Amino acid sequence: MSNATTTTPPTHWARFRDSYLFYSFKHDWIAQVCFVIFVIMVSAALLAPWLASINPYDLSQVFILDSELPPFWIDGSDAKYPLGTDALGRDMLSTILYGARVSLIIGFGAVILQALIGVTFGLLAGYLGGRVDAFLMRLADIQLSFSTLMVAIIVGAVFKATFGGATYSEHAVLLLVLIIGLAEWPQYARTVRASVLAERSKEYVDAARVMGFRAKRIMFRHILPNTLSPIFVISTVQIANAIISEAALSFLGLGMPETQPSLGSLIKSGFDYLQSGSWWITLLPGAVLVVLVLVINLLGDWLRDVMNPRLYKG
Template sequence: MTMKTNKAPSRLERFRDSFVWYSFKRDRTAQLCLAVFLCLVMAAFAAPLLAPTDPYDLRQIDIMASELPPFWIDGADEQYSLGTDAQGRDLWSIILYGTRVSLLIGFGAVILQALLGVTFGLMAGYLGGRVDAFLMRLADIQLSFSTLMVAIVVGAVVKATLGGAFYSQYAVLMLVLIIGLAEWPQYARTVRASVLAEKGKEYVDAARVMGLRSKRIMFRHVLPNTLSPIFVISTVQIANAIISEAALSFLGLGMPETHPSLGSLIKAGFDYIQSGSWWITLIPGAVLVVLVLSINLLGDWLRDVMNPRLYKG
């Protein structure tokens, strides 16, 4: 006689039965935004395969082909579908490479924000007392400094001590550090509020009675129950980090023109709008708007799904 055993559902099966997947299937806006975002990400990281030229290779740049218009305007060159910039670089190629740089900075900055903010938020909410007071006052001080101010200070110190060439060479790393250090309080405050709601529950008391250390309780028991707001704020912060990078690059505190991001591309073409070469700025600007808008709309959907009282699907 054989006994039947109930096989536990896999993670994929549990996800298919979840409310998140159910709401995603019914939300056309979320589906479209995710498709657009994934297309942009895949195109950016496949830039060496999709780009007709390498904008970092000076041998492939023809200065005589500068400021050529896109294919739908008279005077265009079929070799350059979206035209060229003031240096003669293929605009389609530098947009692909520039989008990759913006995404790397955005994701890198958010990872740093999350590492700092989640750790400090857990400590402040769970330990309380002087630790909470110190970390939250530190967050208040940090919030009083804008990302631009932090960029100016860090940029000035690095350029004065190590030189401008060092800053340009490691511009991606510098921007990740600047944006990450400037924005971590957003995570810390959100996680602290969630921890304060969780630490008084029975499972935390049971873990304390079992003699588990505070570090284990915070990271193995409390943290998994605070992931929902972390996921929501991460989508918003990725968009904010990309916008911050674009703003800093536009002000000359970001990526150099030799290794452009979307922000530095917009800045590079801004001076040529008056002369009629509007595509150098507007096309990268449109890509930036579409990228940030898709991330923000996904964040709005995720926020509503994670809070069923707000969900209207």
Template sequence: MTDSSQTSATAAAPPLPGRWERFRDSYLLYSFKRDIIAQLSLLVFIALVAIAVLAPWLSPMNPYDLAQIDILASELPPFWVDGSDPAYLLGTDAQGRDMLSTILYGARVSLIIGFGAVALQAIIGVSFGLMAGYLGGRVDAFLMRLADIQLSFSTLMVAIIVGALVKAIFGGATFSTYAVPLLVVIIGLAEWPQYARTVRASVLAERSKEYVDAARVMGLRSKRIMFRHVLPNTLSPIFVISTVQIANAIISEAALSFLGLGMPETHPSLGSLIKAGFDYIQSGSWWITLIPGAVLVILVLSINLLGDWLRDVMNPRLYKG
């Protein structure tokens, strides 16, 4: 073949599709465009995250500023109930704080704990799962037995035990001051086995493939093969687990707050707001608990629906090309 023919053949070859073209033609986007539930769930989730991030600018008042709290305006009902105050759209709680402001700030705290705990779970679980699946042998046996021991207890039980120990060691005042990072660590340590077992199963399927053998023949270190070659091929189940685990972490934080091992009332989350208003339901101040509870249900439901959609889309058996 002459140089001119080679040049013409090269010029005639179509360019490789870019990232945007591959995403535009992907089954992920194809499925999302045809799933109204996934679209609504993502829209609701993005809206809740946005208002939580923008809470300092959207809130009528700062619930952490004692100077803005009027105790004489406590337990005012929402705007659609008789006896309400137009200045407080969703009413006030027992301390006189604006419910709309506390919900916005509380949603931000719940999301921070949820995302932070899942990040910690992923770091620990993915690392352990990679080592167990790739190295095998005693490492695999030790790490999986450790995961089995923790999975033999319920996640909430582990979080309660760890949270009670931390509160007993450091004291209630210290726990309240550093409640957010402590809850991230407590919930993160309680739920890492889900990542470890899932990643291990994926790694066991990947390590016998030809690209792993080729990397070994090239003399690459095990650490590089695990994190640079094997890990990218196990991301699909990690994404699916992460969506579900964010919802679980938020629910775990709410449960711990309801048991007195979560966020303090002075720095509320959605869980602590529900717990703070639980004692006032029978007195008629139902909105203190029910409105934050409704926000929590909507937030968790939207995340779970997104997780169900991702699980179906990323399941290779359901892929239709």
């Protein structure tokens, strides 16, 4: 009769709870505070249709006579609008919630597109090498020579000339995702290529080749999982950059129209009213944008330090 005992393998939660990532998070109050703020802001943006008192896209709910009402702590405010109203009479709290949702959708969508293109090109360049590597890296160099603003001007001008301004407004979110995503993919490609160059000469890759696995399977099933750490770190930084790019493009009139508020278009819409005393139209969405980008960048810095093996404490 065997006395051997069987052990139950640890669950995914147990492995995560014992990981250095979770240990570092528990002992870093800045990361905890930033994570809580980020979750609150994302949740509020996603729940905007239920949390907002009005739909800023629905003109029947907007009253122009209530325009430029101040926030609740200033004389002359209205209890219906705790953060005041903008020049069109829209509730600032509602427009900020909807605007943050649009900015987050563009930020995450652009980063997903960047990652898909950049990771694929980086894997191909690093694993295949030779002419493929040279071509893709020169393509990345050419792409980096064009700024996001320049790409936006060209794409926006061509699209408006071809389909008209009304069609551009209807598809502004998709266009901004494409513009920012296509302009920033080289960041992923270069990082993934460097990781693949370090991984492709290791024993497990040689073993996969000997077993007859195809290059596609080796790249995506074996090498890619070992390059995820820098991808996650880049993604946090790129989300913040994408949100800032959207805000900058909207401020310059190349992004979201005023009828579809984003944080950038809200800042732009109230910029002309600063000298008239209606500072909250610009400063409130600007403050939300600053806090959102700040917490994402701080989380990215923390994640970079945790996933850096040279800083691992054991």
